Amino acid sequence: xxxxxxxxxxxTAIAATPLAAFAQDExxxxxxxxxSGFVAPYDDGPYKAAQLAxxxxxxxxxxxxxxxxxxxxxxxxxxxxxxxxxxxVLSKGAELVMVTCxxxxxxxxxxxxxxxxxxxxxxxxxxxxxxxxxxxPNAYTMSTATNHQGAIxxxxxxxxxxxxxxxxxxxxxxxxxxxxxxxxxxxWRELAxxxxxxxxxxxxxxxxxxxxxxxxxxxxxxxxxxxxxxxGAINGGSYVRQIRAAGVNLPMITGESMDGTYWLEAVPxxxxxxxxxxxxxxxxxxxxxxxxxxxxxxxxQGAAPVTGHALTGYGVIEAWALAVERAGSFDAxxxxxxxxxxxxxxxxxxxTTFSKDxxxxxxxxxxxxxxxGGKVSSVGLFDAEKTPEIKF
Amino acid sequence: MTWFVQAxxxxxxxxxxxxxxxxxxxxxxGIMRLINFAHAEFITIAAYVVMLTxxxxxxxxxxxxxxxxxxxxxxxxRLAFRPVRGADPSTLLITSFALSYLLQNxxxxxxxxxxxxxxxxxxxxxxxxxxxxxxxxxxxxxIAVTVLLLAATGAFLRKTRMGIEMRAAAAxxxxxxxxxxxxxxxxxxxxxxxxVLATAAAILYVAQTGVVEPRLGLxxxxxxxxxxxxxGMGSLPGAVLGGLAVGMVTVFLQVxxxxxxxxxxxxxxxxxxxxxxVLRPQGLFRPASARERx
Numbered sequence: 078x079x080x081x082x083x084x085x086x087x088x089t090a091i092a093a094t095p096l097a098a099f100a101q102d103e104x105x106x107x108x109x110x111x112x113s114g115f116v117a118p119y120d121d122g123p124y125k126a127a128q129l130a131x132x133x134x135x136x137x138x139x140x141x142x143x144x145x146x147x148x149x150x151x152x153x154x155x156x157x158x159x160x161x162x163x164x165x166v167l168s169k170g171a172e173l174v175m176v177t178c179x180x181x182x183x184x185x186x187x188x189x190x191x192x193x194x195x196x197x198x199x200x201x202x203x204x205x206x207x208x209x210x211x212x213x214p215n216a217y218t219m220s221t222a223t224n225h226q227g228a229i230x231x232x233x234x235x236x237x238x239x240x241x242x243x244x245x246x247x248x249x250x251x252x253x254x255x256x257x258x259x260x261x262x263x264x265w266r267e268l269a270x271x272x273x274x275x276x277x278x279x280x281x282x283x284x285x286x287x288x289x290x291x292x293x294x295x296x297x298x299x300x301x302x303x304x305x306x307x308x309g310a311i312n313g314g315s316y317v318r319q320i321r322a323a324g325v326n327l328p329m330i331t332g333e334s335m336d337g338t339y340w341l342e343a344v345p346x347x348x349x350x351x352x353x354x355x356x357x358x359x360x361x362x363x364x365x366x367x368x369x370x371x372x373x374x375x376x377x378q379g380a381a382p383v384t385g386h387a388l389t390g391y392g393v394i395e396a397w398a399l400a401v402e403r404a405g406s407f408d409a410x411x412x413x414x415x416x417x418x419x420x421x422x423x424x425x426x427x428x429t430t431f432s433k434d435x436x437x438x439x440x441x442x443x444x445x446x447x448x449x450g451g452k453v454s455s456v457g458l459f460d461a462e463k464t465p466e467i468k469f
Numbered sequence: 470m471t472w473f474v475q476a477x478x479x480x481x482x483x484x485x486x487x488x489x490x491x492x493x494x495x496x497x498x499g500i501m502r503l504i505n506f507a508h509a510e511f512i513t514i515a516a517y518v519v520m521l522t523x524x525x526x527x528x529x530x531x532x533x534x535x536x537x538x539x540x541x542x543x544x545x546x547r548l549a550f551r552p553v554r555g556a557d558p559s560t561l562l563i564t565s566f567a568l569s570y571l572l573q574n575x576x577x578x579x580x581x582x583x584x585x586x587x588x589x590x591x592x593x594x595x596x597x598x599x600x601x602x603x604x605x606x607x608x609x610x611x612i613a614v615t616v617l618l619l620a621a622t623g624a625f626l627r628k629t630r631m632g633i634e635m636r637a638a639a640a641x642x643x644x645x646x647x648x649x650x651x652x653x654x655x656x657x658x659x660x661x662x663x664x665v666l667a668t669a670a671a672i673l674y675v676a677q678t679g680v681v682e683p684r685l686g687l688x689x690x691x692x693x694x695x696x697x698x699x700x701g702m703g704s705l706p707g708a709v710l711g712g713l714a715v716g717m718v719t720v721f722l723q724v725x726x727x728x729x730x731x732x733x734x735x736x737x738x739x740x741x742x743x744x745x746x747v748l749r750p751q752g753l754f755r756p757a758s759a760r761e762r763x
Contacts, residue, residue: 115683118583154582249732277728284735286688287486287677289479289608290723296603297472311682314586318679322594322605342586343679383583 107166114154123200123390130394159185208436227260228461275302314340354385392426482608484716485615490693495708499639512686515671542664701752
């Protein structure tokens with residue numbers, strides 16, 4: 078008796094769920110992201126921030142008079158399961174699908190959204206191919222292109238730090254790093270000429286977990302250089318430790334992939350280290366709105382975001398909602414037309430511009446934070462005068 | 470000349486960690502003909518135990534990691550490998566994959582996949598100047614500790630009863646059993662020793678890299694397998710020298726290759742491995758027990 082009773086209850090519950098999602102006064106946003114597995118930490122911040130954005134919009138009366146509800150499906154950090162996760166949230170009526178913060182892991186889900194003519198947004202895939210060229214006209218990413226990141230860092234080192242000779246260390250494992258270093262070098266050579274590069278070396282994080290030979294070479298070139306451009310990602314803290322352990326104390330500049338303090342225990346007394354970020358998570362960002370966001374995020378989640386990438390998740394919802402409002406409709410074609418008209422929109426994640434062909438930002442000023450004696454503080458908001466063009 | 474000394478120390482230091490890993494893998498292979506892929510997780514878990522206990526001081530963390538991984542190694546022998554002992558080598562291999570996968574994903578569940586910083590033995594993360602060459606102290610310590618551990622393992626295998634039994638079992642497992650050597654005891658001892666070596670490799674490695682993450686041991690274990698193959702499957706000195714050789718080749722190629730070819734360094738490393746296997750299919754050091762007797 079108990080069993081059949083439970084079954085009836087379950088059947089009722091299952092039958093009722095889709096009805097609720099399709100209710101007239103609600104609109105659904107889907108998350109096809111990694112809730113578990115190796116990529117989960119990188120989706121976690123943007124996901125939580127996106128929920129905060131949804132709450133903010135609902136508190137103001139919703140979107141086109143409808144309350145935003147959200148559904149999520151786990152890709153389990155498996156690109157192959159990305160498509161299933163996207164199909165799942167789309168079958169529950171999602172009008173927008175947010176996907177993983179990476180081209181390889183996010184593209185399969187975005188392709189499904191594209192095929193059903195819905196908007197797909199990656200929180201922070203930094204590859205410009207995440208858009209019209211690599212997936213389709215409905216795919217966007219909230220990231221700042223590595224072209225602009227590289228240019229900001231080059232101009233920051235040249236103008237603000239007054240450095241004249243760079244040593245470049247590049248991690249070949251991750252596309253983001255390769256692209257960041259090559260764009261940095263392009264802009265740097267425009268500023269400093271051929272003499273401005275004291276040395277260049279690379280490693281592959283997949284094979285070289287210990288980079289003794291690279292560090293020794295850097296040590297030899299140390300006298301000729303006055304700054305190190307470090308294009309490293311996930312395990313970057315390990316390489317910074319090895320560089321400092323060899324006695325190389327040159328200032329280091331890096332991209333957004335090194336943001337956060339979770340790795341800092343590897344080099345507790347780190348000094349003269351600068352990284353880009355979408356916004357300081359330490360409450361001292363030049364933008365008061367970012368600081369307010371970090372405070373509210375901390376209150377809601379019990380801890381500050383681990384990295385500034387969280388802001389990109391907020392940006393996804395904010396951008397889509399803005400385009401929906403301007404279009405007066407949830408229809409993907411109408412929303413896409415409005416997104417493509419974005420010109421320096423002042424979103425929480427920073428100024429955001431899209432065009433018909435380019436669905437990644439290549440002109441957004443970003444915050445730079447400095448690590449000194451293990452303490453992180455914001456240096457300010459920086460932009461680049463000239464940015465290498467994106468070529469496909 | 471200084472570049473050569475620098476590269477030699479770098480290479481020996483990396484090679485030392487590879488050698489410790491290869492020896493841990495080689496020990497189990499020699500006796501059980503089991504390629505233990507879960508050795509990677511023995512290393513990773515040792516690093517996590519250190520991370521959890523380092524607040525109580527380094528000696529406590531060292532002991533906790535060694536004890537923890539020793540128990541883990543003994544448990545995996547008892548629960549995962551003993552039931553399939555004597556099965557087809559491919560069954561053993563799949564079992565070790567399954568164990569590796571299980572442990573790795575358990576770590577992700579508990580600690581998450583994001584790497585954590587871990588600063589052990591910070592006083593070793595300084596360079597010292599010796600004859601115009603600046604060497605990170607940790608490299609010298611790594612080499613010294615490895616030499617000591619290899620000497621101790623060698624003495625254990627030669628001088629103690631258990632060690633001699635292990636060598637006998639490695640030479641001919643069936644014959645050793647017929648002569649009264651207890652298989653369970655010898656295999657358990659090999660797993661225990663393998664676990665202790667994994668702990669040493671983990672600590673020396675993390676003292677250099679300062680980062681702990683659930684896939685930390687994978688790269689080391691992979692090199693360890695290559696090293697045991699190059700050295701000669703089943704030969705313990707072969708495993709150690711194989712590990713050193715891979716470290717040497719990697720670092721010297723990195724130093725000597727022209728910049729354009731450096732991104733393809735790994736291809737050259739494995740080309741060297743292929744050359745060894747073509748010229749000496751039995752590996753550099755072929756154990757007497759591996760020879761066919763007519």
